[in-house]
Amino acid sequence: MYDLVIKNGMVIDGTGLPAYQADVAVQAGLIAKIGRIQESAAQLIDAQGKAVAPGFIDPHTHFDAQLLWDGAAKPALAHGITTIVPGNCSLSLAPLKEKHRMKLVGMFNQIEEMPYKAFAEGVEWNWETFDEYVERIKQGLAINVAPLVGHSLLRLWVMEDESMQRTATDLELEQMQTLLRQCLDAGAIGLSTSFVDMDETLQPVPSRYADMRELRALCSVLSEYGRILQIVPEFYDVDLNIARVDQLAELSLEYGIPTTFSPLFVNADNSDAVQRVMARVDEQFARGARVWPQVQTRPIDISFSFAVPSLLFIRLPSWYQIMRFGTHDDIMAAFADTARRPALVAEAASMEALWPQLVLRQVNSDANQSLVGKTLGEIAELRQTTPVEAMIELSLEEDLDAHFLAADMGHNDDPAVSALLDHPRVHVGASDGGAHILSFSTYGDTGYLLGHFVRDTQSLGLEAAVKKITADTAAIWGIEDRGQLQPGFVADISVFDPNTIDRGPEYYTQDVPGDGSRYVRDSIGVNTVIVGGAVAWSQQDGYTDSARGQVLPGSRT
Amino acid sequence: MSDKQSVVRRSTFPVDGDTWDSIAAREFPQEDPATMASQLQSWNMHVFMRPAAATGSPREGNPILPSDVIFLEPPLAG
Numbered sequence: 001m002y003d004l005v006i007k008n009g010m011v012i013d014g015t016g017l018p019a020y021q022a023d024v025a026v027q028a029g030l031i032a033k034i035g036r037i038q039e040s041a042a043q044l045i046d047a048q049g050k051a052v053a054p055g056f057i058d059p060h061t062h063f064d065a066q067l068l069w070d071g072a073a074k075p076a077l078a079h080g081i082t083t084i085v086p087g088n089c090s091l092s093l094a095p096l097k098e099k100h101r102m103k104l105v106g107m108f109n110q111i112e113e114m115p116y117k118a119f120a121e122g123v124e125w126n127w128e129t130f131d132e133y134v135e136r137i138k139q140g141l142a143i144n145v146a147p148l149v150g151h152s153l154l155r156l157w158v159m160e161d162e163s164m165q166r167t168a169t170d171l172e173l174e175q176m177q178t179l180l181r182q183c184l185d186a187g188a189i190g191l192s193t194s195f196v197d198m199d200e201t202l203q204p205v206p207s208r209y210a211d212m213r214e215l216r217a218l219c220s221v222l223s224e225y226g227r228i229l230q231i232v233p234e235f236y237d238v239d240l241n242i243a244r245v246d247q248l249a250e251l252s253l254e255y256g257i258p259t260t261f262s263p264l265f266v267n268a269d270n271s272d273a274v275q276r277v278m279a280r281v282d283e284q285f286a287r288g289a290r291v292w293p294q295v296q297t298r299p300i301d302i303s304f305s306f307a308v309p310s311l312l313f314i315r316l317p318s319w320y321q322i323m324r325f326g327t328h329d330d331i332m333a334a335f336a337d338t339a340r341r342p343a344l345v346a347e348a349a350s351m352e353a354l355w356p357q358l359v360l361r362q363v364n365s366d367a368n369q370s371l372v373g374k375t376l377g378e379i380a381e382l383r384q385t386t387p388v389e390a391m392i393e394l395s396l397e398e399d400l401d402a403h404f405l406a407a408d409m410g411h412n413d414d415p416a417v418s419a420l421l422d423h424p425r426v427h428v429g430a431s432d433g434g435a436h437i438l439s440f441s442t443y444g445d446t447g448y449l450l451g452h453f454v455r456d457t458q459s460l461g462l463e464a465a466v467k468k469i470t471a472d473t474a475a476i477w478g479i480e481d482r483g484q485l486q487p488g489f490v491a492d493i494s495v496f497d498p499n500t501i502d503r504g505p506e507y508y509t510q511d512v513p514g515d516g517s518r519y520v521r522d523s524i525g526v527n528t529v530i531v532g533g534a535v536a537w538s539q540q541d542g543y544t545d546s547a548r549g550q551v552l553p554g555s556r557t
Numbered sequence: 558m559s560d561k562q563s564v565v566r567r568s569t570f571p572v573d574g575d576t577w578d579s580i581a582a583r584e585f586p587q588e589d590p591a592t593m594a595s596q597l598q599s600w601n602m603h604v605f606m607r608p609a610a611a612t613g614s615p616r617e618g619n620p621i622l623p624s625d626v627i628f629l630e631p632p633l634a635g
Contacts, residue, residue: 166615167573167623195624204622211623212570234626237603239566243626246565283562 002027002041003533006495009047014054014471014484016463024052026491029533029548033487043535047495050527051462054470054483055082055144055492056446060230060262060294061433062086062112064093064147069122069513071549072142075443076433078537079503079523080494082530083482083552084433087148088262089232090194090207094133094149095157095179101125103156106200110324112435113311115516122513131186134551141549142536144492146479148230149183151193151218155206163206164199173217180221185556189477190228191218195244197232202324215251223255228477233261238273245280249289258476262294263430266420268413274420281425292476294429295420297449299412301506302439303361303519306331307400310439318347331400335392348388354406355387356380360394362403362508368394376404403508418459421449421468427476428468437518444503444521451502451525462498479552491533494526501525567629571621580621584629600628 004026010019011034023037056079063073064086073084086092091111096104108114127133130149137145155163158175168176180191193207193215222229229251233244241264248259266274277293284291304310309323322334334340348355356377363372371379371394376387383390394402411417420426431445446469453459460468474483482490504522512518529537532548569584581593598605604625610616621627 165610195626208622208624211573213573214623234603239568239628239632240603240626242565243568243628247570247626279563280565287562 002032002037002039004043004045004491004530004535005037005039005041006045006047006052006493006528007037009050009052009495011485012051012053012463012466013486014467016467016471019051019463024485024493026493026530026533029491031485031487031489031491034485045495045528045535047527049497049499050495051466051498052485053080053466053494053496054485054489055494055529055531056080056469057083057085057473057477057479057483058429058431058433058446059085059260059427059473059477060088060429060431061435061442062088062091062108062114063145063434064091065108065114065119065123066434067137067141067145068093068124071137071140071547072536072543073434074511074543075520075522077143077529077531077543078526079444079447080496080526080529081143081433081446082492082494082536083144083146083479085146085148085189085477086434087150087188088192088230089197090150090152090192090205091197092130092133092148092150092153092192094127094130095153095183096133097128097157098125100156100160103199104153107152107197107205110200110202110309111197111205112432113308113437113439114435115308115438115512115514117514118512118516120514129186130183130188131555134187134555138551140547141551142543142547143531143549144482144552145549146189146477146552147187148190148192149180149188151191151207151210152205154179154218155210159206164203164209166209167211168214173214176214177217177221180218181224184221184225184227187551187553187555188227189479189553190230191222192230194232196234216254219251219255219257222257226478227257229257229259231259231261232263235263235265238270238276241277242280245277245284245291248291249284249287252284252289252291253287258290258292258478260292260294260427260429260476264293264295264420265300265411266295266413266416267410268416271413271416274416278420278423278425285425290476292425292427294427295417296411296430296432297417297421297428297445297453298503300409300440302406302409303403303506304406304439305401305403306335306395308438311436312406312439316347316351318344328400332396335396341389341392344392345386345388355391357406358387358391359405359407360402361405363394363398364401365398368397368402414457414459418453418457421453422460422464426468427472429473437512437516439519441506441519441521444523447501447503447523447525450496450498455498455501482552491530493528493530495528495530497525497527499525564633566633568626569629571623571625571627573623575621576619577621580627597627597629600631601625
């Protein structure tokens with residue numbers, strides 16, 4: 001008798017081979033058999049008309065903090081994601097000395113737009129080492145977690161305040177190497193670093209003060225373990241991006257490690273640049289290097305209110321200064337000050353094409369409800385003013401709780417994006433799951449891949465797309481025994497309807513500690529998600545208390 | 558495996574304590590240091606336009622970060 005049998009589904013095994021009709025039996029957390037299964041089972045799932053695929057793997061997330069209050073990384077699990085990689089972009093939550101906690105919270109707030117209150121009310125700070133953090137998140141874990149260790153954290157631990165001032169001494173390099181070994185021994189899947197991010201005071205994060213000598217020292221440790229290096233390159237500049245590809249290739253070849261960079265965006269106006277980056281990636285693979293670009297599936301949409309800083313305004317210094325460093329009252333006063341307003345309006349002119357297109361998506365007052373759904377261009381016309389003035393006035397009227405949507409900001413040229421996603425070197429990722437929670441929903445990218453690019457536009461084959469988010473990701477990241485439906489592999493399984501799978505509409509919900517809210521999307525067409533052989537979520541019953549998630553690759557001790 | 562690579566914009570990484578002058582002297586030893594430091598700045602606006610390190614910092618007055626890519630030539634013709 002098996003623990004679980006999934007009957008009558010179309011098996012998409014993750015290898016890219018054609019789907020086939022079969023049953024899947026699960027025993028003791030592993031896939032026991034695929035074929036015609038007559039034996040009985042303690043639990044039966046009818047997958048008639050559904051696809052049965054390996055659980056999806058999301059390699060670029062920032063669920064580090066959320067995992068402390070939500071072991072399912074909701075709603076990622078409900079979208080069919082069974083493994084997440086947090087700790088990207090040089091930022092993890094460990095190793096972290098007590099005295100550096102608020103420094104790290106500031107960096108997470110600035111870079112990943114995680115609210116201070118969520119940390120204050122949702123996080124019990126009861127770890128310092130990576131090992132202690134891993135033990136902490138293991139409690140009640142419903143999704144698999146393959147955590148990166150952040151380079152900025154290693155520097156902060158070893159060099160303290162000077163981690164944001166200078167290069168490391170030989171002794172400090174040795175200490176960072178030892179610390180990295182401890183993290184890898186405790187279960188880190190690799191190291192992340194960043195060449196672009198800034199902290200809450202708009203100073204470069206610690207990883208940006210590391211020279212090549214330091215990167216080599218750390219990659220030599222990754223080499224001992226065969227582990228991956230993730231970076232954030234200067235993705236907005238093609239020459240810089242290519243230079244980073246070359247840098248990663250040298251590190252990959254010298255130390256025999258896989259490397260990955262994210263993000264890589266493509267638009268109609270930069271497709272030549274992206275082609276140049278990809279041509280360089282191909283050349284480096286031809287040399288034997290492993291430099292995997294990560295590409296997100298969804299277009300860029302950004303929502304904001306003036307109640308919290310938004311990266312949308314980072315190129316408008318006066319606006320960003322007010323949002324970043326001003327209190328609620330400061331911002332209200334700045335907007336109400338008619339003497340100050342002309343300077344703000346003048347600065348906003350550099351993005352004048354954007355403002356009329358912004359959509360008012362949410363307000364509190366009854367008086368403005370009729371304007372919800374209209375663009376600022378339309379509202380400006382009604383009010384006989386300009387779109388920027390209308391945005392300021394609405395924000396004042398709503399006590400800063402007017403929410404605006406900038407839709408289709410980029411990465412929205414379907415032919416260019418689908419060609420990139422179809423590239424054999426491209427690795428689907430960069431969802432940023434768990435981050436930017438007040439700017440956009442970072443959930444549902446796999447549904448968008450399978451719904452929009454596979455079913456609706458038929459740009460990718462179903463089996464090929466599933467391979468991209470399962471077996472390919474597992475192979476690139478060195479996640480063993482997962483990512484395929486094969487006897488002996490761990491039973492991480494997503495059952496979905498290829499005819500309906502999608503991401504649901506984005507909505508705002510209050511489920512963040514500290515009475516906080518975030519943008520999320522529910523899944524559509526995902527039927528059942530199995531982690532470690534047990535149902536972790538189903539369309540019918542929602543989340544279960546199976547808690548079969550593991551930390552991957554797991555402790556070496 | 559192929560070692561054939563297309564030509565891309567030439568660049569380097571700083572070494573400890575590097576300034577525009579020290580990079581110019583190392584990379585262009587035959588040229589006038591002041592001229593080449595100025596050239597480097599114009600080829601690396603992503604660094605040159607960044608606020609310099611604050612007073613009291615070991616890198617006081619220097620905008621170059623140890624992790625920066627420093628281009629050694631202008632953008633290549635398209």
